[in-house]
Structures are given as C-alpha cells and as structure tokens.
Amino acid sequence: MIKKLCLFLALVPTFVYAAETLVIHAKVITVDPMRPVAEAFAMENGRFTAVGTNEEILKLKTPTTEVIDLKGMTVTPGFNDAHLHPQAIFEEDSPYYRVWLGGDRVKTIDELVAALKRKAAITPAGKTINGYGYNDVLLGRHPNRHDLDKVSTTQPVSITHGSGHITAVNSFILEAAGITNETQDPAGGALDRDLDGTPNGVIRESARGLLSKGRPDVRGTGSDERAAIPHDQERQGYLNCFRQYSARGITSVGVAGGSPTSFRLMQELRDAGNPVRVGFMFSVGSFDALDAAGIKQGLGDDRLRIISLKNFQGNSLSGRTAWLSQAYADRPDYFGIPPARTQEKLDADVQKWWDAGWQVATHSNGDREIDMVLTAIERAHAKNPRPDARWRIEHASVMNQALLDRAKKDGVILVFHSYMWEYGNVLASYGPERLAMMHAYRTAIDMGIHVAGHSDSPISAAYPLLRIQDMVTRKSSDGVARGANQRVSVDEAIKAWTLDGAYATFDEKDKGSITPGKLADFVVLERDPREVALETIKDIVVEATYLGGRKVYTAGDKPVAMVPQPPMNFGDANFGDGDEEENTNGSNH
Ligand SMILES: [Zn+2]
Numbered sequence: 223m224i225k226k227l228c229l230f231l232a233l234v235p236t237f238v239y240a241a242e243t244l245v246i247h248a249k250v251i252t253v254d255p256m257r258p259v260a261e262a263f264a265m266e267n268g269r270f271t272a273v274g275t276n277e278e279i280l281k282l283k284t285p286t287t288e289v290i291d292l293k294g295m296t297v298t299p300g301f302n303d304a305h306l307h308p309q310a311i312f313e314e315d316s317p318y319y320r321v322w323l324g325g326d327r328v329k330t331i332d333e334l335v336a337a338l339k340r341k342a343a344i345t346p347a348g349k350t351i352n353g354y355g356y357n358d359v360l361l362g363r364h365p366n367r368h369d370l371d372k373v374s375t376t377q378p379v380s381i382t383h384g385s386g387h388i389t390a391v392n393s394f395i396l397e398a399a400g401i402t403n404e405t406q407d408p409a410g411g412a413l414d415r416d417l418d419g420t421p422n423g424v425i426r427e428s429a430r431g432l433l434s435k436g437r438p439d440v441r442g443t444g445s446d447e448r449a450a451i452p453h454d455q456e457r458q459g460y461l462n463c464f465r466q467y468s469a470r471g472i473t474s475v476g477v478a479g480g481s482p483t484s485f486r487l488m489q490e491l492r493d494a495g496n497p498v499r500v501g502f503m504f505s506v507g508s509f510d511a512l513d514a515a516g517i518k519q520g521l522g523d524d525r526l527r528i529i530s531l532k533n534f535q536g537n538s539l540s541g542r543t544a545w546l547s548q549a550y551a552d553r554p555d556y557f558g559i560p561p562a563r564t565q566e567k568l569d570a571d572v573q574k575w576w577d578a579g580w581q582v583a584t585h586s587n588g589d590r591e592i593d594m595v596l597t598a599i600e601r602a603h604a605k606n607p608r609p610d611a612r613w614r615i616e617h618a619s620v621m622n623q624a625l626l627d628r629a630k631k632d633g634v635i636l637v638f639h640s641y642m643w644e645y646g647n648v649l650a651s652y653g654p655e656r657l658a659m660m661h662a663y664r665t666a667i668d669m670g671i672h673v674a675g676h677s678d679s680p681i682s683a684a685y686p687l688l689r690i691q692d693m694v695t696r697k698s699s700d701g702v703a704r705g706a707n708q709r710v711s712v713d714e715a716i717k718a719w720t721l722d723g724a725y726a727t728f729d730e731k732d733k734g735s736i737t738p739g740k741l742a743d744f745v746v747l748e749r750d751p752r753e754v755a756l757e758t759i760k761d762i763v764v765e766a767t768y769l770g771g772r773k774v775y776t777a778g779d780k781p782v783a784m785v786p787q788p789p790m791n792f793g794d795a796n797f798g799d800g801d802e803e804e805n806t807n808g809s810n811h
Pocket residue numbers: 305306307478678799809810811
C-alpha cells in the first residue's frame with residue numbers, strides 16, 4: 223500500500239493520493255472561477271479531492287476505486303434553494319392531503335368549488351376542507367364565502383392564495399371566528415367586504431389573526447392543524463418533501479423561519495436520513511429563548527445548522543399587498559398595506575438581534591418596506607460595525623437604483639425571486655417601470671451585489687431548473703416576458719443557485735462549487751442547460767443527485783407522487799415565516 227501511495231505521489235503532484243470514487247466523461251460546470259469547466263473529478267470521504275481532465279483523474283484509480291462513467295452528461299454543483307418552507311407531502315387519498323388549487327389544475331371558480339367538493343365528500347365531519355395555491359388573476363377574482371359555502375355550510379372550508387398571504391373562508395368559519403360587519407380591519411391587514419360592509423370571507427395579511435380568536439374547536443380558525451397528524455406520518459410527509467427537493471437536484475436548502483418545534487422535527491429528519499442539507503432560520507419570535515440558552519447562528523453540522531434569524535417587515539408581492547411608494551398601476555389610490563411595525567420598533571429589534579451576533583434575514587418586498595429595512599441595517603451597522611456582516615433581505619422585489627446602492631454599501635445579500643413563470647400575469651399590475659427593477663438580478667450582479675436564488679416553495683416550485691429558466695427568460699407560462707432587461711446568463715443563474723446560495727450562509731468554503739476540498743454535492747443532468755433552447759431548460763432530466771459523494775436520487779425513483787406541497791398552516795410548528803410576536807402570517811413572499 224505504501225508503495226502504491228508513493229507511486230501516486232510521484233504521478234500526481236498534488237495532495238491527492240487516492241480516491242474512493244471517480245466521475246469521468248462528464249461535462250462539469252464547476253462554478254469555480256479557477257477552473258470553470260472539467261471532464262472529471264475524484265471524491266474521498268464525502269468531499270471532492272481532485273478536478274481535471276479524464277486523463278488526470280483516471281491516474282487516481284486504485285483497484286478499489288469506483289469509477290462512474292457519465293458518458294458525456296452534464297454535472298453541476300448541487301443546487302441550493304436559499305429560502306423555502308418545507309411542507310409535509312401526502313398522497314391525494316390521504317386524509318391529510320390538502321387540495322392544490324394552482325393555475326395548472328384550477329382555472330375557474332367553478333372548477334375550484336368542484337375540486338373542494340370532491341375533498342369535502344371524503345372529509346370527516348368537523349374537519350376542515352383545506353385548499354391552497356389559487357391564482358386570483360386567472361380566476362378573475364378571489365373566491366369568497368359565497369363560493370365556499372357551496373362546498374359546505376356545516377364544515378370549515380379554508381383556502382389560501384398562491385402568495386400564502388390571503389385566506390378565503392366560508393361562512394361557517396367567519397361565524398366561528400366571530401367576524402361580523404362590526405369587525406374593524408386590524409393594523410397591517412384587511413377584510414374584503416360585500417357592498418353592505420359584511421366581510422366576504424377574503425382575509426388579507428394580519429387580519430388572518432382574527433381567525434385564531436375564534437372557537438378553538440373549529441379547525442381553520444387558527445387552531446394547530448398540524449397537531450391532528452400523527453407524528454410518524456407527519457415525519458414521513460416531510461421526508462417525502464425533502465426527497466422531492468432532492469429529485470429536482472437540490473442538495474441544500476434554507477428553511478426560512480421556524481420554531482423550536484420545527485427545529486426538533488428537522489433533527490428527527492436528519493437522523494432519519496434526510497437527503498438534503500438544511501440551514502435553519504429561526505423566526506425572530508424564538509430569539510429570547512435562543513438567547514437565554516446561549517444559542518446563536520453557526521451551531522449544528524453540515525446536515526443541519528442554524529444559519530440566521532428570520533425577520534419580517536412587509537407584505538406580499540404576488541398577493542399585491544406589498545407597500546409601495548407609488549400606487550399600484552391598476553389602482554391609482556392603492557399603495558399596498560403598510561407593515562404594522564414602526565421604523566423605531568424595527569430599529570430597536572434589528573439592533574438587539576444584531577448585537578447578539580446574528581445574521582438577520584428580513585422578508586421585504588415593496589420599495590417602501592425595503593427602505594425601512596435598509597434604514598434599520600444602516601443604523602445597527604453604524605452603532606455596532608461588524609466585518610463581513612452579510613445581512614440578507616428576502617425577496618427584495620420592488621427595487622430602485624437608490625435602494626440597490628444602499629444594499630451594495632452595506633454588503634446586503636439580496637435573495638430574489640424568479641417566479642415570472644407562475645406569477646407573471648399577477649405581477650403585471652406593478653407596471654412596466656417597476657417590472658424593469660423587479661427581481662433585479664441583472665442590475666445587482668453588474669453592481670457586484672451578492673444574490674441568491676430561491677423558490678420560497680410552495681409559493682413557487684422548488685425546481686431549480688425552472689427557476690433558472692425563469693431568470694434567463696423572464697417568461698411566464700403563457701410565454702410573455704416581463705422585466706426582460708433583468709435577464710441573466712445561464713452561468714450566472716447557476717451560480718446564484720449554487721455558490722451564491724452558499725455565500726449567503728457563510729458556507730462558500732464548503733459548498734457551492736466543484737472544487738477540491740468541498741463537500742461532494744452535485745447533480746447529473748441529461749443535457750447542458752447552456753446548450754438547449756432557453757424555454758426548455760426546465761425539461762432537462764435530473765439523472766441523479768449526489769450528497770457528500772453518495773447517490774441520493776436516481777432518475778426514475780419516484781418516492782412519492784410529484785404533487786405540489788400543501789400550504790402553510792397557522793400553527794406554531796410550521797416552517798412559514800410566522801413570527802409569533804409580530805404577525806400571524808403563515809407564509810410570505
Ligand atoms: Zn418565504
């Protein structure tokens with residue numbers, strides 16, 4: 223053996239002296255600027271050990287080395303979805319399945335009512351009939367209590383908009399929650415009303431908190447739906463979700479907000495073999511408990527680690543509640559819903575978390591919201607400067623040059639959406655001027671601002687190839703491009719979904735490129751996304767996903783039907799952005 227080692231050392235003038243596994247005859251997009259393309263690489267103990275030509279790498283072969291010949295297929299680093307909300311996935315016949323109402327399945331109010339009726343027929347008395355993901359633009363309007371009363375008047379019916387920011391309920395729930403025409407709109411929220419002032423069941427933003435003031439025995443009025451699912455089934459449902467991510471080539475995710483209960487579940491999943499690395503953001507509502515326990519970001523391992531605090535200052539882009547400096551293009555008197563928290567309170571909160579040593583990741587969409595967040599960041603920074611801060615703004619959707627300049631100055635990472643595919647028609651109401659600075663990848667990358675790709679799943683599909691296609695085409699499923707000036711190249715999009723995602727969690731030394739020394743997380747693609755028609759990137763087959771050098775997904779494996787994920791609920795243990803102190807939102811984008 224020693225002799226053999228010496229031989230290798232003589233042949234290869236690097237630190238590499240053997241390899242468990244070689245991958246050869248691949249088209250490797252390394253995302254490593256030092257060596258952007260390669261044909262082959264070697265792995266040992268879960269990490270890449272060498273990257274090079276077939277000839278160079280084959281020299282590392284020993285009698286026990288496994289050689290994987292990819293026959294010309296393309297390899298990229300494993301995809302990193304910087305911000306999403308895992309949801310337990312159940313088969314459609316499961317009692318825990320919630321009805322998917324997205325535009326690919328439901329295009330009219332009648333179809334929506336019919337889909338919910340089918341679920342009602344198999345839902346036991348007293349249980350809520352849940353649906354999620356509806357697209358009001360496609361439907362022509364939001365479904366209201368009059369529609370949902372056609373589903374049931376004796377059982378709770380609760381559905382959420384694709385944004386996760388707007389809930390529509392039937393009369394049964396309104397009554398149980400005690401919502402009448404006397405009920406006022408709370409700060410940061412709104413109740414849609416019939417002409418006579420009676421709430422029509424469409425409930426926006428913080429007004430959804432009114433539901434939890436209802437009868438706790440009525441599900442859908444804010445009681446913890448999750449508690450109703452047996453724990454082992456729930457755990458399995460979440461594993462299904464992570465396997466689905468893995469089947470799309472995802473090897474790392476940022477879980478964007480959760481409670482200690484959610485974190486405990488994440489630990490169980492890790493121990494049960496979760497094939498995806500999890501960076502966990504605690505919702506800021508958990509800050510005091512974490513601080514008392516002496517826990518801060520960085521704790522954990524490469525399978526599950528605490529990465530930041532998830533804060534909230536603002537509303538929804540696709541729900542069109544984001545607070546804007548100029549009125550919405552189609553409603554001249556409407557600027558969105560202002561956040562409930564004042565600048566003063568935001569400054570104090572941000573300073574407290576920052577001083578305790580946390581990376582703060584703040585959800586913010588409208589330009590007026592982003593302005594508040596940047597102001598808080600600037601003030602915290604001025605009082606307590608910290609090198610390499612890496613503040614994050616999640617979504618940062620409606621941008622302008624002045625805001626981008628400020629983000630650049632403070633080294634703020636912008637975690638942009640890329641969901642024109644799903645929401646292009648909805649976003650049209652922002653008007654061409656704002657669309658030209660929405661999800662401003664092109665401008666930000668040109669300015670040297672760090673960006674990171676994310677799906678916010680289930681808001682948009684946790685499907686990196688579709689998201690990358692979105693970034694390079696800006697086209698929605700109906701073929702219309704919006705904000706086309708913000709298009710980026712395929713290479714830039716891949717980098718946002720790999721190396722830049724790793725940077726956002728201080729992990730760029732360990733993840734994000736195919737570089738000797740980094741974790742051997744990679745994806746095998748049937749074709750090179752740079753060489754297909756841009757509108758077909760989403761159709762490229764993910765042939766295999768590897769985590770730490772181990773194959774965790776093979777094309778054809780279908781551990782669970784590829785159905786969309788169920789929605790967030792209101793309970794404590796969801797993985798939504800729910801900040802128990804500041805708002806009652808289940809999920810946001
Ligand atoms: Zn989110």
